[in-house]
Amino acid sequence: MARPVLLLLALLARGAADTCGPCRPERCPPARCLAAPDACGCCPRCRGAEGERCGGRGAGGERGPSCGPGLVCVSGAGAPEGSGRCVCEQDGAVCGSDGRSYPSVCALRLRAGARRLRKAHHGECRQAPVIVVPPKKIHNITGAQVYLLCEVKAVPTPVITWRKVTESPKGVKLLEELPGDRVNIAVQVCGGPSKHESTGWVLINPLMKEDEGVYQCHASNMVGETQAEGNIKVTEQSKRTNFLEADDIAGKK
Numbered sequence: 001m002a003r004p005v006l007l008l009l010a011l012l013a014r015g016a017a018d019t020c021g022p023c024r025p026e027r028c029p030p031a032r033c034l035a036a037p038d039a040c041g042c043c044p045r046c047r048g049a050e051g052e053r054c055g056g057r058g059a060g061g062e063r064g065p066s067c068g069p070g071l072v073c074v075s076g077a078g079a080p081e082g083s084g085r086c087v088c089e090q091d092g093a094v095c096g097s098d099g100r101s102y103p104s105v106c107a108l109r110l111r112a113g114a115r116r117l118r119k120a121h122h123g124e125c126r127q128a129p130v131i132v133v134p135p136k137k138i139h140n141i142t143g144a145q146v147y148l149l150c151e152v153k154a155v156p157t158p159v160i161t162w163r164k165v166t167e168s169p170k171g172v173k174l175l176e177e178l179p180g181d182r183v184n185i186a187v188q189v190c191g192g193p194s195k196h197e198s199t200g201w202v203l204i205n206p207l208m209k210e211d212e213g214v215y216q217c218h219a220s221n222m223v224g225e226t227q228a229e230g231n232i233k234v235t236e237q238s239k240r241t242n243f244l245e246a247d248d249i250a251g252k253k
Contacts, residue, residue: 048073048086050106056083070106095125101155124196128224129154132197135217135230141237145205148230150217153197158219160189160200165214165229175216178202184211209234 020040028043047068048054054065054073067073067086075084088106095101096117101124102108108119133151140146152158163175179185184207189200198219204211212234218227 049110050086050088050104052086054084054086068106070109092122093124094122095120099125101125124155126223127153127155127196129158129219129221129226131217131219131226131228133199134228135215137231137233139233139235140207141235142207142209143237144207145203146207146232147201147203148215148217148232149199149201150219150228150230151193151197151199152217152219152226153194154219154221154223155196156221156223157191157196158198158221160198161218162187162200162202163216163218165216178215184208204232207232207234209236 020042023040023042025042046065048065048071049068050071052065054067055075070089071086072089073084074087088104090105093101093103094105094108096108096111097120098117102111105119108117111117129152131150132153133149135148135150138146138148148162150160150162152160162178164178166174166176168174179187179202184204186203186205187201188203189198191198193199200217202215212232214229214231216227216229219225
């Protein structure tokens with residue numbers, strides 16, 4: 001019985017050799033990536049980066065690439081059996097030593113390359129407030145309803161406050177916190193529209209002549225602060241205009 005078994009092993013070994021053939025590294029294509037040896041242990045073969053396909057088999061029957069260090073091959077809905085995409089084992093954004101935020105520690109490693117880039121801490125890097133959408137200039141008549149909008153991004157998420165810029169009789173610049181005791185002004189702040197963003201509004205209804213002036217959107221967090229200004233110009237609606245409107249309405253009836 002020993003002889004047939006040895007003959008079978010020899011045939012299997014010969015079949016494997018026929019499949020792989022002689023190893024000629026000079027004929028291997030360059031692999032500028034995280035590489036691992038192929039099935040025959042000869043040519044380097046790229047390993048999948050985050051988000052790339054992995055596992056399964058190609059058209060020629062060869063097995064698909066494995067994932068790089070710190071990545072796992074996760075099968076998704078509708079993917080061929082045994083295949084999937086490379087996903088980072090450690091989920092969540094990280095802050096790099098270069099002061100930039102990365103979606104995962106795997107993305108940071110890929111970016112690092114030969115540089116001395118390391119993870120500074122979990123979560124996105126801290127960022128001072130930046131005005132994404134500043135308040136605009138508005139011109140309207142008394143009695144109208146108007147609003148100013150201000151959109152800010154920062155990490156941690158910023159705090160937004162509104163102020164009206166005025167001057168004292170001596171010409172000193174003053175900042176009046178809003179809404180204060182003004183019954184026709186409302187201030188609202190909410191998160192969004194994107195992550196780590198806040199949006200603030202100052203709503204004026206009805207608009208009065210004394211509401212004319214400069215309005216400041218002020219944003220701050222533990223890293224820093226910033227501000228942007230908008231302007232409201234008010235034109236008084238004359239009695240003559242009201243009478244004309246009343247005549248027009250009467251004429252239409």
